[in-house]
Amino acid sequence: MVNLGDVFPNFKAQSTIGEIELHSFLGDKWGILFSHPADYTPVCTTELGKVAKLAPEFTKRNFKMLAVSCDNVEDHLGWIKDIQAYNCLEGEFPFPIIADEKRELAVKLGMLDPEEKDAAGMPLTARAVFIIGPDKKLKLSILYPATTGRNFDEVLRVIDSLQLTAEKKVATPADWQAGGNCMVLPSIPSAEAKQMFPDHKVHEVPSGKQYLRTTPCPK
Template sequence: MNLGVEFPNFTAETSKGKITFHDWIGKSWAILFSHPADYTPVCTTELARVSSLLPEFEKRNVKVIALSCNDVESHIGWSEDVQDYAGQKGDLPYPIIADPKRELAVKFGMLDPDEKDKEGLALTCRAVFIIGSDKKLKLSMLYPATTGRNFDEILRVVDSLQLTMNKKVATPADWKSGGKCMVLPTVKAEEIPTLFPKGVEVRAVPSGKEYLRFTPQP
């Protein structure tokens, strides 16, 4: 699936009832992330981390939803373990999609051929899809089953995506919210005073080309 295309709508059963994806997103951003299986170690740490970080996602107007090939009953039962590991009380505060027939996993390219269940069927990898309020795909990442995701990095990416969607800047390597940004190459010199009243610093390079233009975060 290419970046910038509308993320397909679908209907699915979840741990919190049946949803239609686009209706569930509403006017928010969304993160759809898959995990290989319920009642497994790395997946438990991941979903627990998302539960703990949910207030941070909500600050950014981002809804989160998980997915695996397990059924709803499995999701609901496992959620208690996830919340316990997270040190949280009550039900898991976000839904988990049940995809036992692997229809969505196949549709979205989430299956990991190297990871199989006891029946020999491929399991979902650790996919991440970030979807904007316009329902378009902004970012996708695929991780193998053996590598747990860094959800602080995913929050950082959301900050960058939301900033650069509305401002004529890009974020450099290792950028964090509040750090210096880079002026887009398409911005002309005469536009800088209006667009960047805080000023722009040009980093000199041997080529003499003035393309490394830094500015405080707008």
């Protein structure tokens, strides 16, 4: 299991574009690594198609994309044709899929779902999402059960928050969307907040504590 703030393990693995060393593959970009229980499975086919359609959005945010599934490269290459056909995709598939036949990565990264098993009785790989920063540290992890497909529009929303809050001293409230009002961090004193966020608003609450402060989204 990798904890938030840990350097993400730098593994080598075979993929649909050849051998990949994670840190070298990412370079100085952000990275998203998402896992799948197996090839030729229905939910995974919809997910990979969705991410392929969103590839320009990830690229715009300076991201490299990488999937992992517990089958071999040959199966991955055949499966990609199904993914493209079902999701009406044309051209080159926009990201590699790692082969994890022995489930070594699934075990190493804590991605197994003990409640769901394959035909051989082995635990399926859960639907993990890992966001890795340019510093190679884990910024976000989300773990869905194998039976539940992910919402990658939500993943993009979270990425927008991560990238904003990495640069600006704000936090994002519930259901925040890019460009929406943000929260001034509680650690910033009032006098400093007035200088940093001249248009911020202090919200009065019954406790009398002035901790709820909203500000227009910093540029």
